[in-house]
Amino acid sequence: MLYVKNLHKSYQSGSKSYPVLKGINFSVAKQEFVAVMGPSGSGKSTLLNCISCYIPFEQGTITLGGQELKGLDENALAKVRNEKLGFVFQDFMLLDGLSVRENILVPRIIQGKVDQDAEKLADKLLSLFGIDHIAGKYPADVSGGERQRTAVARSLINRPLLILADEPTGNLDSKSSRAVIESFENARAKLGASIFMVTHDSYAASFCDRVILLKDGVVYDTLEAGHGRGEERQAAFQDRLLGAIREMSSASPGDNPSGSRNYDNNTESNAPAHIDPGSRNYNGGTENKAPAHIGAGTETPGSAERRDTK
């Protein structure tokens, strides 16, 4: 469904080029829930922004639902963002002046397509995510977890091929995080959604099918969740994740269990590995925030490089 092949991305500063993604390969299948973790500066947001069609990349291919993203013009990219992708951000990005239900419908409002189908889906999502009782309330009057579940519902209103989530539990306590992760699980089970999530939170990641560890712009390792039941499986997977993260943090450049391609021993971007060691209450809030690209082609398209606000 999503295929990323040999993806390279550098940022330019003056005449110098700083490689950030150095040959990334992975895929996400339909109805898969995949997380990417890695130290700050390892390229997670850059990767997400390439898939979101927000920044151009030099080399490699990204294919979404059979469509190659490279070479599309701005209109086509806007269409991919509107119709094929759904977005969830760390800080929710809801519109304060609209109710929870209206926020869910925002992508359709922008498209001028609030038809019966959209209204029905909005109501279905409200009840699926346990937020139907707050449908008429405004974002300021509901909890963080409820706001984020509203944002997850909004990301699904166009029935996208893939949901991209950047630190969706980064501003939430453990209970709210659990509810948000449950909404992803429900979206997958009941609506066939596929989710690709950047996270620092090993608890959130432990609910995924697969976790990709990114370090210095390459895939350092990929862990698959084991079989087994509910909480046991999740707790065991979280333990394995924590072990792998610890190992990655102490590994020297070049060590790479997944034998990733094109790893070039480049040490210039060896940011310290300060992934949160398994806290269930990650509240860092220091990660980059993606822009509000929820609308219909209203955003700056991928031709201009976007500087992440730290």
Ligand SMILES: Nc1ncnc2c1ncn2[C@@H]1O[C@H](COP(=O)(O)OP(=O)(O)O)[C@@H](O)[C@H]1O
């Ligand atoms: N627009 C930009 N211009 C120049 N450098 C950037 C830009 N965005 C990110 N970077 C740099 O690229 C590297 C990876 O950043 P990022 O993808 O945000 O990492 P992560 O999300 O894993 O913390 C960092 O060294 C960061 O400073």
Ligand SMILES: [Mg+2]
């Ligand atoms: Mg980031």
